[in-house]
Amino acid sequence: MSDDRFKQAEFATIIGIVGNVVLAIVKGVIGMMANSKALIADAVHSASDVVGSLAVFVGLRVAKEPPDDDHPYGHGKAESIAAIIVAVLLFLVGLEIGKSSIESFFEEIHPPKTMAIFAVVLSIVVKEAMFRYKYNVGKRIKSDAVIINAYEHRSDVFSSFAALIGIVGAIIGGYLQIDWLIFLDPVAGIFVSLLVLKMAWKLGGDAIHNTLDHVLHDEDTVPLRETVLNEPEVKRIDELHAREHGHYVIVDLKISVDPDMTVEEGHRVGKRVKKRLMEHENVRNVFVHINPYSPEEND
Template identity: 65%
Template structure:
């Protein structure tokens, strides 16, 4: 079990570092090329990538905190640290979307220069890299039930949308300058406003889900069939009186009340409870089980 947890921690932590280093490199490339090419859209996209560094750092901190063992103040562990990190990333994503929209609206009333064609290549490179980062982190986040990593993955996907908007805007500006249609340069801010709306919608959905999971969300009955059947199949368990499986970040903690023969000894009832716990923690993602023993009654 510890080997699985260590593997999860190492993989998720590595993915967070990939995000941090990748975003720093992309921000530098897009920032420098955007400045040299005179592309305001590319410079704004570089700022977006730089803001993602903060999100990836939040994920890294959340993953490290979630790995800490239970203590006196946190008897259920620190799994919700990832949910908190996911909320932070969602808030950052919302702020970035708002800033992109605001910048795009302001630029509609300002003169815009035609950028150099090198900006096109920088944006295409960014789109490819960010899409690969999204797919990598999303797949890993689903595999290891890392809410923070999944949210950060969608942060990368928002960068893809942002870069596509920049690509359209830069392309339209270059085309407008080439064929002599000045108003085409304003395709950049218009595309930015549209993408900002998509980013805001994504941030709202991710933040809402993260907050929901952070508030002691209990799994629905259809999601706990295997767990309840496992408990009922233990010799000596006559009935399940209550079963609550609470999501605590990437793992689950079960509170269960079982009925046993009222005529057996306390020691025998305790042994049945230990067996139930031993079987339940074998299930993937179940980290701890709290059991209460009741005397069976019709």
């Protein structure tokens, strides 16, 4: 990871940590003062985002390390691993929020106080701004970990909106003496938990997919193939696999050249092809195998 890319990711992650700490404290304190299960659940969600952002921060630090003897392909997958950790934490938080909200139906319940509304509205505004900022940064620097961390903020927006509906409904129910409306607060908490679980499942699945040596689809490798075939001595591409390794790609390539070439000449062709492929922004390394060209077969 380049220094500039890391600095952008690091700064975005620090903003997320600070923002989540502040929101978790504000929503937690006001949630207890206002007697709102939905707001307390939302505060727990924000607190989990702090842990998630820390995991992303560590993952980015590791991904920045250059290749070594034990990791010749680099450490790019550390970002995807961090994303998986965040998704697991998010899933556990969703379960806890749902459990706490369901238990509220078996306890004496009172409508929340009006101050809870202001805390939720603040959370929605701040979280949406954080999502947009971190999503744009993640897309720009091609970081799964930063993007998945951004979606944590977006899930907070949805959960806060659900909490807002539940809190307002419960307050109206208490004011109008409509008992069933008071239960909208814990119902909102359950809805929040389902949103969190769904988000964690989707994002975790995407991160796992990227970790398992996913290769680019044929349409995504067109620019790479064109680069290879622009080398005059390359007769044919026998095989090309571009493996995603976090934010960068490792290319495994087999090409056919004139069978009458010397080993040294074939080696030079391979070096030129590798050099050209390395000029692509997302290509970190290229491994080239040279085959003797034969019209009848692919080796």
